[in-house]
Amino acid sequence: MGNIELINVSKQFPGAPRPAVRDCSLDVEQGSFVVLLGPSGCGKTTLLKMVNRLYEPTGGQILINGADIREIKVTTLRQRIGYVIQQTGLFPHMTVAQNVAVVPRLLGWERDRIDARIDELLRLIKLAPEEYRNRYPSQLSGGQQQRVGLARALAGDPEVMLMDEPFGAIDAITRTSLQDEMLRLQRQLKKTILFVTHDVEEALRLADKIVVMDFGSIVQYDTPFHILTNPANAFVHNLVGADDTVRRLSLLQVDMVMSRTPADYAHNGHPTIAANDNLRNALSVLLRTGAVSLTVLQDAQPVGVLTLDDIRSNAGTNNVAAIEKGHAV
Amino acid sequence: MEVFVEAFAYATENMGELWNALLRHLLLVATALGVGVAVCVPLGVWTARSRFASATFINLFNTLRVIPSLAILFLALPYFGLSFESAAIALTILALPPILINTDAAFRNINPAVREAARGMGMGGLDTFWQVEFPLALPVILAGIRTSLVEVIASATLAAFIGAGGLGDFIVLGSQLRNEAILLVGAIPVAIMAVLAEVGMSSLQKALEVPA
Structure with missing residues (x-):
């Protein structure tokens, strides 16, 4: 229907x-x-x-x-x-x-x-x-x-x-x-x-x-x-x-490209970003705060780490399958 | 001040005549305005939709408006004689243009987005007209009726010149006898009626206007 x-x-x-x-x-x-x-x-x-x-x-x-x-x-x-x-x-x-x-x-x-x-x-x-x-x-x-x-x-x-x-x-x-x-x-x-x-x-x-x-x-x-x-x-x-690379980043979701949190990961006061936010916003937070990496949060729990390198290596990606899964969330 | 006292005395002495003249006056106004509304509101709905109708009727009525009421009064005489009808026709012609022009403008100025929304939501033509267009146009139509009403109340005094009665009788009589008191017996009620009409219609119009 x-x-x-x-x-x-x-x-x-x-x-x-x-x-x-x-x-x-x-x-x-x-x-x-x-x-x-x-x-x-x-x-x-x-x-x-x-x-x-x-x-x-x-x-x-x-x-x-x-x-x-x-x-x-x-x-x-x-x-x-x-x-x-x-x-x-x-x-x-x-x-x-x-x-x-x-x-x-x-x-x-x-x-x-x-x-x-x-x-x-x-x-x-x-x-x-x-x-x-x-x-x-x-x-x-x-x-x-x-x-x-x-x-x-x-x-x-x-x-x-x-x-x-x-x-x-x-x-x-x-x-x-x-x-x-x-x-x-x-x-x-x-x-x-x-x-x-x-x-x-x-x-x-x-x-x-x-x-x-x-x-x-x-x-x-x-x-x-x-x-x-x-x-x-x-x-x-x-x-x-x-x-427009930045525009493309807005279609990529943080949890698609982040690294999983190591078991012994200490939060260490890194700036945070939501797992379902997009890379464009993540980039903006990195640039604004000058931090090396961001702590990715899901339901207020750290689930991953995102660095500038993670963003850069995905900016030119044509890995459609991965990305579309992300977009559908 | 004295002239008002005299006028009041004359009015109380001739209460019966004053009452009849007042009713006659109101009847003339009601006839002219009633015909005006009955003709011009539907006509305005049409002219707002049709370029041809709008060019024809708005120009025609505007032309009619240029002819002085008194002239129309005397032009009607050969056909209807010294009668209520002659006066009513002259006053109706006076009442038509403001109602037509305002009705036309009211419907023309309805936001096209509102019309499109009505159609797009599945309102039929009649629903759109009665539930959306007419309520939105009403305050502007009423403004036209108000203009006509005030003009007609004042101009109905002219009816007395062809013996059709109304409050103009006192004004004519007063001016012939050079008696200001008698003249005022006609003029004051006309002025009061005009002011009441103006105030009444304005508040009605305000009440129906879309809140801002």
Whole structure:
């Protein structure tokens, strides 16, 4: 359930010189987080909006759970797909609770069930229901609005989520925390997510798989690490900055490259880093503290040691198998 | 000060006539405004969606607005005579443009992201209109109705010039007799009504506005 399949999908807008989307085929597995990445005008948003039929394809077919989406009543289809957009699109005249209740109400849920769902979702996105239920969107920060937008999209418990540059208009610090939040939620909820962005860092950070698009076509569909290490062509290479060693380090996890702690290892006041953190952050700690090595912690217990040499020897690695295991954790 | 005392005395002596004139005045206002809202709110919903409708009707109504009310009053005379209808038509034409222009602007200015979110979540056309677009447009529509209402309350005094009654009767009579007290018996209630309308509509509008 929640599998999305695009078969030779095209979209030609009337009067446009070339198709916005050209012959795109894509198989999105259930529970995977797939990011559509590309420069503006590459067709990524058009592709996304064909999945909930805000645009109708001019060619090809889209299947969800094997069923052609054209066979499903359009409002029913959309009520079953979570949709989050950049400007949040929260209804300014409705409270947070009313906004979250929109889809459950369309689905005809009972009042009590809706109320319970609102509280559950607000807790999920870390906004205390007692405090935030009755606020209006204008009384929230940009980050909070985007969280509510997310809660609203999750309200009907959809299998599929479409997210159109949801964090695009948000300052860098808040964006990072929203991305963390998104990863946490996805670990918990396992939705099938299609997520549009033009931010490479965001794509690398969030995606199980990235779809790189250019001029309406899919150029590459692969894991973040593969895309960085084996870009399909010069366009992808330049787009993702495949030469950027530091960027590559951000996809490598500390416990993949550390040395096991010797039995007699003494902590000795070395700076510490979490086992599931990435090498980019580890490098940053080493440089900042001037330490020779870092103690790797898991559940507050030292489990390993990481040195600058460990990082250097892995920076150029193409050891995909090892790395992908790391990324999947 | 003395003139107000005289006016008050005249009003108490002619309470019956004053009451009738007031009701007549209100009836004129209600008719003009009622027709204005009934025509212009739906029309504004349409003009906000259609370039053709917007160019046609907004220009037409703006042109009508340039014609002085008094002129419309006398233009209506040959067809409807010295009657309530003539006055109501002139006042309705006065009431139309602000309501149409505000309704058009209200729907035009709804954030497209909000509309897209409504569609994207699976709201049908009617749900989107009644649950999202209309509540968001309402305060701006009310601002248009307020402008019309205040204009119509003041202009309804002109009805007296063609014998259609209303509080203008006292103003006409007062000016003919050069009696300021009688004139005030008409003018003061009109001013009070206009102020009440302004204040009432403003607070209604505030109450319905999206909290900031």
